Amino acid sequence: MAKNTTVEEARAAIEQDFKQGYDLPVYVYKPWCKSCEICVAFCPKQVLEMGEDRKPRLARPRDCIRCRQCELRCPDLAIFVCEEKAK
Amino acid sequence: MSKRHEIRLSGSGGQGMITAGVILAEAAGVYDGQNVVQSQSYGPEARGGASKAEVIISDQEIHFTKATAIDILLAMTQEAWDKYSHDLKSDGVAVVDSFYVKEVDRPGVHKLPLAQMARQEVGIEMVANIIALGAIAGITKVVTRESLEKAVMSRIPKGTEDKNRQALEIGFRLAAGV
Amino acid sequence: MKIHPAYEMLRPDKNFPNVWCPGCGHGIVQGAIIRAVQKLGLDRDEMAMVSGIGCSSRMPVYCDFNSLHTAHGRAIAFATGVKLHNPKLHVIVITGDGDALAIGGNHFIHAARRNVEMTVVLMNNMIYGMTGGQYSPTTPIGKRASTAPYGTAERDFDPCSLAKAAGAVFAARGTVYNAAELEKLITQALAKKGFALVEAVSPCPTLYGRLNREGNAVKMMQWQKENTVNVKAAEKLPPEKVRGKIVTGVFHDAETPGYTEIYDRVIAKARGA
Amino acid sequence: MSKQVALLQGNEACALGAIYAGCDFFGGYPITPSTEVAEEMALMLPRSGGKFIQMEDEIAGIGTVLGAAAAGAKAMTATSGPGFSLMMELLGYGCMAELPCVIVNVQRGGPSTGLPTKGAQADMLQARWGTHGDHQAIALCPSSIEECFTQTVKCFNLAERFRMPVLLMMDEFIGHMREKMTIPQPGELETYTHPRPKIKPAEYRHFGEGTGVGGAYAAMGSGYRFNITGLTHDPKGFPTNRADETKWKMDRLRAKVADHLPELTEVEREFMDDAEIVIFSYGAAARTAQQAVREARAQGVKAGLLRPTVVWPFPDQVVTEALRQARAMVVAELNQGQMILEVERANRTHTRVLPALRYDGEMITPAEVMNVIAEAAR
Structure with a gap:
């Protein structure tokens, strides 16, 4: 299991990732993910798949409809749908 | 009165022995300024069964809280007499209800028509306990009449003042005839 | 806002991930509760989350509310004291099927009878998870548990019927598969002024799933997906089509004055007397 | 008034x-x-x-x-x-x-x-x-x-x-x-209410200060959001099973009473100055003991009474001192011998300790205690 982190540490790590140019509709905070695969199994558009690290990754970002089903069903609050960038 | 008085009021559950004990204790303690301890013992039943209330009155500090050598005994039923008269002192005063207590095994017992007077003169037997208090106070002077009257009035249900005042009066009248 | 919206409701200095097994539904319920609280705009300082003992009851420690993790079965008794002393607090009781219905069954029915204003979120995984998979009052008859190696011989409780019969003003059931509906039901329950129950059917893949060969978290949620009927649809179906399925939705919704409201009248009467 | x-x-x-x-x-x-x-x-x-x-x-x-x-x-x-x-x-x-x-x-x-x-x-x-x-x-x-x-x-x-x-x-x-x-008038007896914290909520630790005795602590709903649990916990109230944090918590629970024994000890003494036979009694039984001590004195027996009004924590030192002074101690209580075990534990001088017990639902009498005093005086 991943190392325990506090919410503040999670927040800082996520913000850091965004600063470094993370630019996908769905974000997975891996230290909290327990690899249950629920998000992958029930994504209505099949945009997620399990990576080699047994954590979900966004394989088909263009198909994502931001329905938030992955976010609502994640038991570990480890995945969420990002706001759309105002361009 | 420089003496410890041990008083036991006994009868069956529902005859108001505990109420009578509380009234007597309040009269002696709060209104007469004596030291007083009141306790009781009763079975699990709310009505029926033998029931007793004890009051210890003294002008000294009261340490031991139980009555073991009775100066004044009231028995409202035969069962109460049989059960609770054994430790009445030889010079103790005993008052029993003449209707309910038929057999007493010692001389000098005051047999008074407590229940009968309550029924005939007041109309309810429930006040027999107050008649008994009047009689005891009248005979023994263990509390003053004024204090007893105040205590009765402070502890009875509202609306029953007249009946209880009448009952107390009967009690003192019975005592005068002793 | 480039952060998970639930994080602002989590204790900033509490370590994560949470204590629950991979795929346990309880975390999904936690998410639904947090979103319901956010939707209603409730003040965290006025939230009191009270729990008993068991897997579900570990939730309060993660939520940045006033939190009280009590003894096994006793959450509702504690919660009654919290609510009665400070009626301003929104009291959420977090409990499980064993905690609320076995050891705490008496408190459950009496709080419902009194209609004490609290939202009880009962995570029903039909098993004792924390102690290793013993059967609970909601384990269906015949199902296996570590203390029912040949299948249980006992019938199970329906928590919603029980709450309704005991006097609750609100009783509803949702599943973690349909997390959006669950969130809606909790939102409705939080708005009630009385004893409100939301039963959240939440799979336990580690014990119940393994012991009854129902597969992993995904398979158990797939089963939920395929075997859930809404109460309105269920009413129109013949009983054999509903048997063995999870019926979800609102079973009971009434308006009756809550306990603290009635007690305020007692105080007024005592002061007037 | x-x-x-x-x-x-x-x-x-x-x-x-x-x-x-x-x-x-x-x-x-x-x-x-x-x-x-x-x-x-x-x-x-x-x-x-x-x-x-x-x-x-x-x-x-x-x-x-x-x-x-x-x-x-x-x-x-x-x-x-x-x-x-x-x-x-x-x-x-x-x-x-x-x-x-x-x-x-x-x-x-x-x-x-x-x-x-x-x-x-x-x-x-x-x-x-x-x-x-x-x-x-x-x-x-x-x-x-x-x-x-x-x-x-x-x-x-x-x-x-x-x-x-x-x-x-x-x-x-x-x-x-x-x-x-x-009935005491308002203000006649001390009434103590614990202080509420004044620091910022972010700095608040619900189990933070020393042993917590006399300290400030918050109520739920007062703006300090903290966790309470029956599990062993750290100063913030979060569950722990670390040995060091467990020991901290257990020491705190112990010390809050053990470190304040003088404040918590409250024993009433009667006729203790020259007492040779000391009666140890509490609660209702102590009333009988009070009577017995006086009757013993009247008979020329140098009896005294120790009556703890705070029974837990046990007034160990007071009892040890009394046992050192006395020829014998009589423990009068309404059970088959409970606090007498504590008296014996405090008995560092091997003084005779005698029970005066009653456990039939009735009050022990002065005569019964006197009998044991007589035995102790022998």
Whole structure:
């Protein structure tokens, strides 16, 4: 299991990732993910798949409809749908 | 009165022995300024069964809280007499209800028509306990009449003042005839 | 806002991930509760989350509310004291099927009878998870548990019927598969002024799933997906089509004055007397 | 305003004392011979805006009291033997979670249903050791109606200051007895309420300062969001099973009583200056002992009385000193020998310790104690 982190540490790590140019509709905070695969199994558009690290990754970002089903069903609050960038 | 008085009021559950004990204790303690301890013992039943209330009155500090050598005994039923008269002192005063207590095994017992007077003169037997208090106070002077009257009035249900005042009066009248 | 919206409701200095097994539904319920609280705009300082003992009851420690993790079965008794002393607090009781219905069954029915204003979120995984998979009052008859190696011989409780019969003003059931509906039901329950129950059917893949060969978290949620009927649809179906399925939705919704409201009248009467 | 003298029952005086101390919450389940405490609280609490609730059982009674305490109430429950047994788990919870409350046990004969309408002092060790796990206990024992009032006030003060459940170990004899007492005027007795924290919520640690005795702590709903759990926890209240944090918590629970023994010790002494035969007695039995000491003195026996009003923590030092001074000690209590075990533990001089016991539901008499005094004097 991943190392325990506090919410503040999670927040800082996520913000850091965004600063470094993370630019996908769905974000997975891996230290909290327990690899249950629920998000992958029930994504209505099949945009997620399990990576080699047994954590979900966004394989088909263009198909994502931001329905938030992955976010609502994640038991570990480890995945969420990002706001759309105002361009 | 420089003496410890041990008083036991006994009868069956529902005859108001505990109420009578509380009234007597309040009269002696709060209104007469004596030291007083009141306790009781009763079975699990709310009505029926033998029931007793004890009051210890003294002008000294009261340490031991139980009555073991009775100066004044009231028995409202035969069962109460049989059960609770054994430790009445030889010079103790005993008052029993003449209707309910038929057999007493010692001389000098005051047999008074407590229940009968309550029924005939007041109309309810429930006040027999107050008649008994009047009689005891009248005979023994263990509390003053004024204090007893105040205590009765402070502890009875509202609306029953007249009946209880009448009952107390009967009690003192019975005592005068002793 | 480039952060998970639930994080602002989590204790900033509490370590994560949470204590629950991979795929346990309880975390999904936690998410639904947090979103319901956010939707209603409730003040965290006025939230009191009270729990008993068991897997579900570990939730309060993660939520940045006033939190009280009590003894096994006793959450509702504690919660009654919290609510009665400070009626301003929104009291959420977090409990499980064993905690609320076995050891705490008496408190459950009496709080419902009194209609004490609290939202009880009962995570029903039909098993004792924390102690290793013993059967609970909601384990269906015949199902296996570590203390029912040949299948249980006992019938199970329906928590919603029980709450309704005991006097609750609100009783509803949702599943973690349909997390959006669950969130809606909790939102409705939080708005009630009385004893409100939301039963959240939440799979336990580690014990119940393994012991009854129902597969992993995904398979158990797939089963939920395929075997859930809404109460309105269920009413129109013949009983054999509903048997063995999870019926979800609102079973009971009434308006009756809550306990603290009635007690305020007692105080007024005592002061007037 | 003239002082009010009233004839009160012990249970009534206890309830009046609770109201005087600022009690604003009562939760409980009726049980003989404690019922009058609940009845009196049901009558009086709503008048002052407090809350009374009759729960479904004694477990719920103490549970709701602890919940109210977490929300900032001065809370109380009252019970007797069987109910006290049911409360044991949550008594431990109150110790672990450091929740102030007062638990009144009007002791009756046991074990089991025993003698519901008769008195005993047979829950004395249960009060100390009844719940599981290492913990401390503070328990008071009144011998008169006035003490039922004043000690209830003191129980609340100690609960608030020490942040733990405090026990008032009454008994049926005292609970149902009536004596007159002068009701204290407001301000006449000390009433203590714990201070509330003033620091920023972010800096607040619910179990932070030293042993917590006399410190500030917050109520749920006051803007300080903290966690309370019956699990072993760190200073923030988060569960832990680390050995160092566990030891910190257990040491804190121990020290809060062990480090304040002089403050907690309260023993009344009568005729102790030259006493050769010392009677150790408490609660209702001490009334008999008071009488016996006087009768012994009248007969020329140099008897004295030690009457602890705080029975837990046990007044170890006082008893050790008395045993050193005495030829013999007589322990008069209404059980088959409970506090006598503590007396023997404190006996570092191998002084003779004799029991004067009664456990048939009746009050021990001065004659019975005198017999043991005579044996001790021999």
